[in-house]
Amino acid sequence: MDLLTFIILAILMVGSAVAVVLHPNPVYSALSLVVVMGLLAVYFLFLNAHVVGALQVIVYAGAVMVLFLFVIMLLNLQSDSRENQQSEMKTSAGILCAVLVGELTFLFGGGGGRLELQTSQQQLPAGFGTMQALSERLFTDFLLPFEITSVLLLVAAVGAVVLARRQA
Amino acid sequence: MDATTLLIDAVLVILVFAIVMQIAPLLLWIERKGSAVLQDRVGANRVSISDIPLFKGRLKKLPFNVGIVNTLIADPIKLFTKEDFIPPGADKLLHTLAPIVALVPALVAMMIVPIGDVIIIGGRTIELQAARLNVGILYILAMVSLGVYGIVLAGWASNNRWALLGGIRASAQMISYEIAMGLALIGVVLTYGTIDLQAINRAQGGLLLGALPNWGIFYQPLAFLIFLTAGIAESKRAPFDLPEAEPELISGYFTEYSGAKQSIFMLVDFLESLIVAALITTLFFGGWQVPFLERDGLHFPWGGFYPLPQILVAIIQVHAFLIKVIFFCWLQIMIRWTLPRFRYDQLMVLGWKILLPLALVNVMLTALILLIAQNLAS
Numbered sequence: 001m002d003l004l005t006f007i008i009l010a011i012l013m014v015g016s017a018v019a020v021v022l023h024p025n026p027v028y029s030a031l032s033l034v035v036v037m038g039l040l041a042v043y044f045l046f047l048n049a050h051v052v053g054a055l056q057v058i059v060y061a062g063a064v065m066v067l068f069l070f071v072i073m074l075l076n077l078q079s080d081s082r083e084n085q086q087s088e089m090k091t092s093a094g095i096l097c098a099v100l101v102g103e104l105t106f107l108f109g110g111g112g113g114r115l116e117l118q119t120s121q122q123q124l125p126a127g128f129g130t131m132q133a134l135s136e137r138l139f140t141d142f143l144l145p146f147e148i149t150s151v152l153l154l155v156a157a158v159g160a161v162v163l164a165r166r167q168a
Numbered sequence: 169m170d171a172t173t174l175l176i177d178a179v180l181v182i183l184v185f186a187i188v189m190q191i192a193p194l195l196l197w198i199e200r201k202g203s204a205v206l207q208d209r210v211g212a213n214r215v216s217i218s219d220i221p222l223f224k225g226r227l228k229k230l231p232f233n234v235g236i237v238n239t240l241i242a243d244p245i246k247l248f249t250k251e252d253f254i255p256p257g258a259d260k261l262l263h264t265l266a267p268i269v270a271l272v273p274a275l276v277a278m279m280i281v282p283i284g285d286v287i288i289i290g291g292r293t294i295e296l297q298a299a300r301l302n303v304g305i306l307y308i309l310a311m312v313s314l315g316v317y318g319i320v321l322a323g324w325a326s327n328n329r330w331a332l333l334g335g336i337r338a339s340a341q342m343i344s345y346e347i348a349m350g351l352a353l354i355g356v357v358l359t360y361g362t363i364d365l366q367a368i369n370r371a372q373g374g375l376l377l378g379a380l381p382n383w384g385i386f387y388q389p390l391a392f393l394i395f396l397t398a399g400i401a402e403s404k405r406a407p408f409d410l411p412e413a414e415p416e417l418i419s420g421y422f423t424e425y426s427g428a429k430q431s432i433f434m435l436v437d438f439l440e441s442l443i444v445a446a447l448i449t450t451l452f453f454g455g456w457q458v459p460f461l462e463r464d465g466l467h468f469p470w471g472g473f474y475p476l477p478q479i480l481v482a483i484i485q486v487h488a489f490l491i492k493v494i495f496f497c498w499l500q501i502m503i504r505w506t507l508p509r510f511r512y513d514q515l516m517v518l519g520w521k522i523l524l525p526l527a528l529v530n531v532m533l534t535a536l537i538l539l540i541a542q543n544l545a546s
Contacts, residue, residue, distance in 0.1 A: 027262075027324060034317070054306035062313025063343060066320065070339045073324050073332060129300045131363055 003048060013039040022091075026072050030065060037061045049129040172292075180298040181279060187490070188278050192438045195497050197239045199438075203505045212238040237243070250427035255327060258424065262325035266427070267432035270318020274439035277311035280304065281446045282366045284456045287482040296456075296486065297366050304363040305353055308345070308447065312402060315440065319404075319411065319421050322433070326424035334420025337512070338411035342402055349398035351527035355391040355475065356384060356451050358534045360388040369455040373462070375469060381459045384452040390530045392452045394523055399448065400500055401519070403440035407507040410515060445496035453492055456485035485524050523546045 016039065019032040037060040044053035127133045138146050204211025212235035217223055220237065254263050284296030301307050316339050323335015360368045376382040385392050401408040412420030422433045426476070450456055460466050461484060465475035476484075510518065 027259075031321075050301065050303050051306065054303040054310050057310040058306065059312055062310060062316075063346070066313075066316055066339050066343060069317075069324075070336060073320070073336055122317055131304075131306075165259075 009039055009042060009046075013043075027069070030068050030072055033068070034061050034065045037065060047129075051129060051131050051134050176292075176294055177298070178218075179298070180294075184278055184281075184283060184298045184458065185275070187283070188275070188439065188442060190412060191442055191490075191494065191497070192435055193240050193244075194494070195438045195442065195501070196434075197236060198498055199504075200239050201235050204311050206502070206505045212243075213237055214238055214541075215242040227511050234329050243370075244431065247431040248428050252427040252429060252474040253424075255424050257327040259325040259327070262321050263424070264429075265323035266325055267429045267436075268318075269321060270315065270436045271432055271439075273311040273314040273318075274436050274443065277308055277443050278439075278446060280307050280365060281443075281450055282455060284482050284485040285370070288478050295366065300366070302364070304365050305357065306363060308352070308443075309350055312349070312443075313342075313346055315402075318436070322425065323411075323421040326421075328424050330417040330419075331423045332419050334411045334413075334417050334423070338421060339502060341404070341408065341410060341515060341519075345401040345515065345523070348394055348519060348523035348527050349402060351531060352391040352394040352398065353451070355388050355527070355530045355534045358531065358538060359384070359387050365450055365455075369450055369457065372454040372457050375459070381454055381457065383454040384458070388452065388530070388534070390526065390533075392448070394527050394530065395451070396444075396448060397518075399444035400441075400503065401515075403437065403444055403500075404417055404440060405437070405500060406504040407509050408515065409509060410503075410512055413415070413509060441497055441500045442493065445493045446498065448496050449489060449492040453496075456489040458488045461485070476478060 013036055016032045016035040020036065023029045030076040037056060037077045041053040041061070044050070044056055108124060125133075201211045203209075213233040215238045216233045217237050220241075254260055279298040280301060282295070287294050287296060309507045319338040319342075322337045323333070323338070326332070337417075356368065357363055360371050362368060362371075371379075372383050374382045376386055380386060404411050410420075411417075412422065417423070422430055425433060460468055461476075461481060463478065463481060465473060465481070467473055497542040
């Protein structure tokens with residue numbers, strides 16, 4: 001991934017992410033979040049992680065965000081519902097943002113010299129990012145976390161059904 | 169990537185695009201005249217070729233009208249010259265953007281479907297597949313799942329209760345049936361051990377038990393039925409057309425659309441059923457495979473061999489693929505005009521309580537049979 005592509009994508013992505021927070025209309029906020037998810041998938045594609053990129057689109061842009069939009073439309077949230085947000089929240093969010101940016105600048109800017117970005121494609125092993133390579137890692141090295149995650153998701157699904165039944 | 173590869177890829181993309189854009193109006197014609205035949209009506213018969221000013225008086229008036237000029241020339245011209253109205257109170261940006269958002273995933277999804285085996289020109293072997301992606305089936309699922317945005321946005325941006333209800337119905341329906349669709353695909357992936365569509369297609373060559381073509385339907389019949397049902401539901405066609413149910417919602421999510429934008433939604437409808445047909449062909453009916461036809465000619469099981477030039481083989485394969493695709497498009501249209509619309513609760517019951525468990529059973533059975541077969545082989 002060359003620097004120019006990175007900069008263009010980064011500007012688009014940060015712009016959309018800021019729009020998620022600042023746009024007065026909840027539907028536009030959700031759509032900006034979809035754009036962020038899509039651009040993240042593009043990042044994965046440029047970094048040769050094709051499967052992760054496709055999954056990013058399927059899971060986040062295709063399923064999670066559709067449900068978000070569904071709920072926003074069902075509740076018919078209006079634009080003015082955001083105007084009574086407290087200004088303290090905005091201030092504290094701004095301070096946290098500044099701290100985060102500072103940390104990242106320190107870490108990557110050579111201040112600590114701890115982290116280095118490795119972006120050269122020569123360092124990739126053969127077959128990197130393909131379905132075969134990903135599944136092999138998933139079902140050998142990361143078998144236990146993988147299974148535990150699936151049980152966790154099952155618990156969440158059962159919990160949702162129980163909660164829905166109780167209220168009905 | 170050198171210039172020649174780039175040029176070949178561009179030609180392939182344009183070829184697939186042209187094929188898609190030519191089948192879509194054909195489907196419109198099949199839809200209108202086919203439904204007329206089924207319902208014992210005459211169908212589109214207003215304009216005929218002798219009404220075009222260029223031919224006026226030079227051609228004899230035909231005793232019957234097949235409606236080709238009517239559906240393919242007159243009606244599109246009428247649609248595109250109608251007033252493009254954006255209702256007051258609608259969200260102007262999203263109202264304009266929604267048809268485009270709906271159209272793009274439908275157009276790019278076809279690019280991954282292999283339309284033929286290979287074509288050898290000047291020593292260069294060209295795969296007849298516009299986008300050769302490692303992620304294969306995942307790409308199709310990603311595009312299908314993005315298709316819902318155009319519908320939902322159209323419903324919301326119209327500032328109309330019926331349109332909004334249509335959009336909400338569409339999103340719930342598409343998310344529900346995506347699950348059954350994905351699980352049906354897992355059965356196919358297990359059988360062939362790959363998610364690459366071209367590899368799945370190649371594996372379907374040859375003969376099964378010496379007589380049948382070696383197609384996926386014989387290995388995954390249940391997955392085929394689930395995929396067909398979920399596919400029709402994903403493309404929002406009757407009996408699953410609740411997002412646009414006319415008696416309840418006027419026209420659902422595109423109630424407030426007119427002219428060219430409305431016809432884009434119609435086009436997206438046809439493109440989606442085209443994608444479903446292309447996927448069914450590729451996964452379950454051998455795609456471009458023709459029985460007995462291999463790269464160098466016809467191989468008959470009784471020992472006959474009839475050599476054919478490679479370019480002719482490629483042309484036959486592409487046309488076999490197209491004929492199969494058009495057949496499954498026709499089948500979907502016939503289903504549309506045969507079955508009445510589901511009630512909303514029936515739709516949800518079918519998706520979650522029938523198709524999803526069936527798809528899970530199919531995955532389990534396939535895995536079990538594969539395991540037994542592996543153990544027997546070793």
